[in-house]
Amino acid sequence: MTSMKVIIVDDERLARNELKRLLSKHSNIEIIDEAKNADEAAIKIKEQQPDAIFLDIHMPGSTGLELAESLGDDVNIIFCTAYDQFAVDAFSLNAMDYLVKPVNPERLSDAIAKLEIRLEQSKKQTSLPDDHKLMVKYGETMRIIPLSDIIRFESIGNHAAIYTPHGKAFLHSSLNKIEAKLDANHYFRASRSDIIRLDAIESMEQAISYGLEAKLSNGQTIEISRRQATKLKQLLEFTQL
Template structure:
């Protein structure tokens, strides 16, 4: 009997890669996909998958928060672009992780490892993973290096007003200048402190300290930044923004 698989990632492209790679495993059957943390909790408990591919950073709830809230505990392979602190903890557990971008061969290794693991051991490994990752993944860089022409510029993260996706790249906007990073916005969001940076759209991440005002108009909610740029808030990220409202 085929094992049931649930794919959880807020990036369409990331889910597509997993779907394509799973085509090599006849013993695995995809039963659903999710792009939001809270939706993931509901889907895991309702569908009771045997295996879950779970992104670390998502709107609503992070991957760690998801596994802390689920009742049904499946085998889990984390998929993430965040390679500091947390991944060192992942590496000590039999439940695997995939560091984006990953190859088909690396994918095969992770799946093979999980398929050989009994359910009770998977539950214990997930518990250990949460405990270790929670204690290790709490430090974020206060300064980052981004390309500026033929050199790297040292930027203090507090100076970033917002970040904007530009295809496979990300533009970082500050008061004086903007910079184009070679990393996609899905990678960068996992390297910024979530206490200060909030994703409001697939294309935008905003520094909370630089939110000037939020207002509603006919076609949705808009955030106005400290440099007077209006950014649209997508419906799937509205709950994250509402958590800041009192």
């Protein structure tokens, strides 16, 4: 494949140089820039749209974790830090990998291989299967759940809340990006702020706004906009309410 463009984000010049040395051994990696703090990195990422960033955690000002949270899934993130205790937090932010300094060349090769696979898959993206596994953080607990467990996605800024039998959790991705990965046979865009699972709908009734109100299996009631209500009726082949 063509070279993968990356930006190195680390406040220590020696650490940036060492990572550049290691990455130079990989012909499929092109280092397009580097940044010494989160604010500088955010600007460069927006301007240059890298395929991935190698991101330190402890930096002056905003931390790498805070930067990752603000980026959502706009870029692939490989954390590269001297501290191993932040791995759970990193993976809850959809980090692609977590490397501990001094970086092991074999682990770096593994991370680059993962990046290459992910970029190839994104080019031929199809909807995710129901048994696709997600790592989700509930409070201090990480769970691996199948996609089918998610009853509802709710837009909250650039992120999304998800509702499952285990409770409420968050994904660092916009609703539009999530929708693009979902199978329309299982999930439906109820409104600008909600995506719901079709087989989680227990009942529906007319809403005052001329749309619909759907009661879900978790007890929540979601309003379906008037336009989307028409689509849903057609999808489910309803002849009457």
